[in-house]
Amino acid sequence: GAVVSQHPSWVICKSGTSVKIECRSLDFQATTMFWYRQFPKQSLMLMATSNEGSKATYEQGVEKDKFLINHASLTLSTLTVTSAHPEDSSFYICSARDPTRGGIDTQYFGPGTRLTVL
Amino acid sequence: GDSVTQMEGPVTLSEEAFLTINCTYTATGYPSLFWYVQYPGEGLQLLLKATKADDKGSNKGFEATYRKETTSFHLEKGSVQVSDSAVYFCALTDFSGYSTLTFGKGTMLLVSP
Numbered sequence: 001g002a003v004v005s006q007h008p009s010w011v012i013c014k015s016g017t018s019v020k021i022e023c024r025s026l027d028f029q030a031t032t033m034f035w036y037r038q039f040p041k042q043s044l045m046l047m048a049t050s051n052e053g054s055k056a057t058y059e060q061g062v063e064k065d066k067f068l069i070n071h072a073s074l075t076l077s078t079l080t081v082t083s084a085h086p087e088d089s090s091f092y093i094c095s096a097r098d099p100t101r102g103g104i105d106t107q108y109f110g111p112g113t114r115l116t117v118l
Numbered sequence: 119g120d121s122v123t124q125m126e127g128p129v130t131l132s133e134e135a136f137l138t139i140n141c142t143y144t145a146t147g148y149p150s151l152f153w154y155v156q157y158p159g160e161g162l163q164l165l166l167k168a169t170k171a172d173d174k175g176s177n178k179g180f181e182a183t184y185r186k187e188t189t190s191f192h193l194e195k196g197s198v199q200v201s202d203s204a205v206y207f208c209a210l211t212d213f214s215g216y217s218t219l220t221f222g223k224g225t226m227l228l229v230s231p
Contacts, residue, residue: 004161006161034218034219041224041226042223042224043207043221043222043223043224044162044207044219044221046218046219049218093161093162095162095219097217105150105167105169105211105217106152106164106167107164107219108164109154109161109162109163109164110161111160111161112160112161
């Protein structure tokens, strides 16, 4: 149980294009989802917290106009990297919290999406 | 603010050796503590957690005890296997705001046969 999926698992795009990454909770409803970015051999950096039906809360230093987050339903959140550039290449990971399982402090992570911008 | 400090890796062990990965934390409240594991090319998986002082989290032979007096949550396993090779992240959440996770930098474990 508590499975989170991401799609696509990897994507390569040209500089200047936009890329959408989906995060789905498959067997539970997630009122809160989180988006992280992970650089090689480094820890996860929280980008934003996404609540269903409301605007995302972005961490300091994260450009909200560049990283568009939509959480339109209790099982789906999307991250759109707009006008991507090579420096946006990274591993993007989402997580979701299931308040009915594991406690409000436990997050379940997706497998990640590897973005490469040429 | 909150922070988590882990020992730097990589930690290289032979199969069946004893494992300890140190983790200490700084938090203003009473956080929950976690160990997550990331296998190559995959996302993070929750390994174990502890929610209050003196609690012991355990899973798959791994254990960690919430030590409030030393603000530590060291990960241990009595006999590691090659399949345990992964990156291990210590993390905490302090229940403020959205109860976001604060991660350590991760420790890579390499187990050889």
